[in-house]
Amino acid sequence: MAATDGGRAAGALPWGHAAQNLPGRPPTCVYSTVHGRTYGGAMKAHLALLAFAAACIAASDPEGERLLSQRTLSMPVLGVAPTSLHDMFNDKRGGSRPHEAIDIMAPRGTPVLAVDDGQVAKLFLSKPGGMTVYHFDPTGRLAYYYAHLNQYAPGLKEGMPLKRGQLLGYVGTSGNADPGAPHLHFGVFKLGPQKQWWKGDPVNPYPALRNAAVVTALR
Numbered sequence: 001m002a003a004t005d006g007g008r009a010a011g012a013l014p015w016g017h018a019a020q021n022l023p024g025r026p027p028t029c030v031y032s033t034v035h036g037r038t039y040g041g042a043m044k045a046h047l048a049l050l051a052f053a054a055a056c057i058a059a060s061d062p063e064g065e066r067l068l069s070q071r072t073l074s075m076p077v078l079g080v081a082p083t084s085l086h087d088m089f090n091d092k093r094g095g096s097r098p099h100e101a102i103d104i105m106a107p108r109g110t111p112v113l114a115v116d117d118g119q120v121a122k123l124f125l126s127k128p129g130g131m132t133v134y135h136f137d138p139t140g141r142l143a144y145y146y147a148h149l150n151q152y153a154p155g156l157k158e159g160m161p162l163k164r165g166q167l168l169g170y171v172g173t174s175g176n177a178d179p180g181a182p183h184l185h186f187g188v189f190k191l192g193p194q195k196q197w198w199k200g201d202p203v204n205p206y207p208a209l210r211n212a213a214v215v216t217a218l219r
């Protein structure tokens with residue numbers, strides 16, 4: 001399995017996890033590390049390390065999970081069955097960063113499809129994710145994130161409406177994916193009140209995709 005990140009964009013930060021460091025968020029790996037340093041002392045450092053480890057387990061947003069369970073999804077990669085998926089939301093990427101997404105292995109050039117209706121919120125080129133699509137669901141509460149694309153579907157534009165099963169692009173290895181292991185990095189996050197495409201609370205996509213319909217032909 002390719003040990004890649006595909007992490008979402010977040011302003012100027014390289015790894016796309018700025019959203020986790022905002023006030024009101026649970027402590028993150030970065031925050032906990034700083035916290036540990038400020039305490040000092042062997043025992044306290046040890047406790048801080050324990051807290052550090054606990055904080056590095058990814059948390060899937062419960063409200064986001066509820067919202068996602070209400071959506072009817074289809075699989076984001078043509079011909080891939082849900083039974084072939086593995087839950088890798090809590091896997092670590094690049095050390096202690098949680099993956100917060102799922103990797104779907106497929107040959108380069110396999111069509112990547114919209115999992116739901118909605119609209120294209122952003123087409124973004126990022127260092128870890130490469131060619132990415134941010135897709136808002138019809139309720140505007142959830143965003144779907146597709147990364148490491150080989151190329152976009154012809155005519156794909158920001159703001160355009162999407163139908164479930166619609167072609168978004170093709171599986172590839174853009175960004176930090178292993179060139180020998182093409183895959184789609186697929187994530188879901190719950191949007192905040194301002195509906196900023198780069199910011200939100202991660203939601204584990206695995207339970208919803210396990211119930212998603214296989215797509216065997218392009219629309």
Ligand SMILES: [Zn+2]
Pocket residue numbers: 004005006099101102103184185186
């Ligand atoms: Zn990934």
